[in-house]
Amino acid sequence: MADQPYPYRSALITGASSGIGTALARNLGARGVSLVLVARRESRLRDLAEELRTAHSVEVDVLPADLTDVAQTAQVEARLTDAAKPVELLVNNAGSSAAGVFANLPMDREEATLRLNNEAVLRLTRSVLPRMRIAGRGGILNVSSLAGDFPSPSLATYAATKAFLTHFSEDLAIENRGSGIHVTVLLPGLTKTGCFATNAFGPAPVPRLFWLEADAVAAAGLDAVAAGKRRCVPGAAYKIVNTLLPFTPPPLKRALGRHLWRR
Template sequence: MADRPYPYRSALITGASSGIGTAMARQLAARGVTLVLVARREPLLRDLAEKLRRAHGVEVEVLPADLTDAEQLTRVEARLTDAARPVELLVNNAGSGAAGVFANLPVDHEEAAVRLNSQAAVRLTRCVLSRMRADGHGGILNVSSLTGELPSPSLATYSATKAFLTHFSEALAIENRGAGIHVTALLPGLTRTDYFASNGLTAAWVPGFCWLAAEQVAAAGLKAVAAGSGRCVPGAPYKVAAALLPLTPRPLKRALGRYLWRR
């Protein structure tokens, strides 16, 4: 990010305990942004928060929560609506999705993925929008995925929720244009995080140049929401793919999905 002051002085990041969420926390802390870190894994959050305080002297609040649980989601909503401690940037980064043939996956796990990837993002976004519109200032960065642009066998629920999140974000970007609120959909491709290992996925056949670093994705997303871009696709190969996919006939997309599934 550039050296000029970042437009948001405070941020709440979900899924902050690893991967892209951690990278965003580090980059925002380096810019002096006050942080609220949300994730299920409290020890990892507390360790990250302490490191950021020591390195950058910023205020970091730890808010452990499982956003698939209604009561815990309500606690995060309450923090977002605390007028005494306003959040200027909301980062909906938390996401999950088990790999496998849908018919073989536990339905409770798939339902939880829908709640986390879609419902939680909707509810948290709704919490902050009214105040942001009243203030005429704010940012919402929703971490989606390029998998939402294709039929994705073995990731059917995950890719469907990411398609929802992308369209949701782009619609809100249009609705809030001119209101001083930036809403951005971040669509990374393959990114080096623990997501693949934790969900039993392998992608050894993918060339090295296709892999993105979490820091690269985070920087692109934070820059995009600050600039008011409605959509951000990091990495040259993925920018090309994102430009071509809308022009691709659906039968060809399905064929590509079948090819990737066999790999």
């Protein structure tokens, strides 16, 4: 951890019960940041909260919520607008996806992905931004994916939601320039979390250097939003990919996408 104090003293993290979300919580807890942990799995949240309180003596609140449900999302919105306990950093990390040919996937699953990856982010961000603008400071870290910048057959809805999230984040960063609010989009590639950890999700085998650790992804994103960077791509290999993508001919990108996500 950096020697200087982290600029945000409180944070709310969605999707905190596993993967990058848990890594984000542990990283912020080690920096002495008070936390609100949001996810569906209450038991995991409570175990993580107790771990962080014991290890770092930080205040941790648990807020179980399914962000595909409007009423439960409203409970998180209410927490973000609580003036008595202001949240200085909002981390929109929760996300879902389903692999397969779109025509064969259940529509309710695809709609849930859209609600979680995009609609919930819109609602939570809209809830916290006005108060941040009045205060003249705050941070928003949106966990997107390089899949949103790259053809991803078998992940069509997921990739589309991440493309939306990336553009939404970068536009918000411009809108809030000079306001004291930092909006950062985190764009990891393949990360060792859940079903991605063993290539079980569908991608063709890729070299080891393209697999990222969740802890490293979390640290990079949190450092980036603290520094006011609009875009964060963790990992040396993915930094090169990110630099080359704008100059890659679309037919080549489509061919690479077909190879990577062949099923």
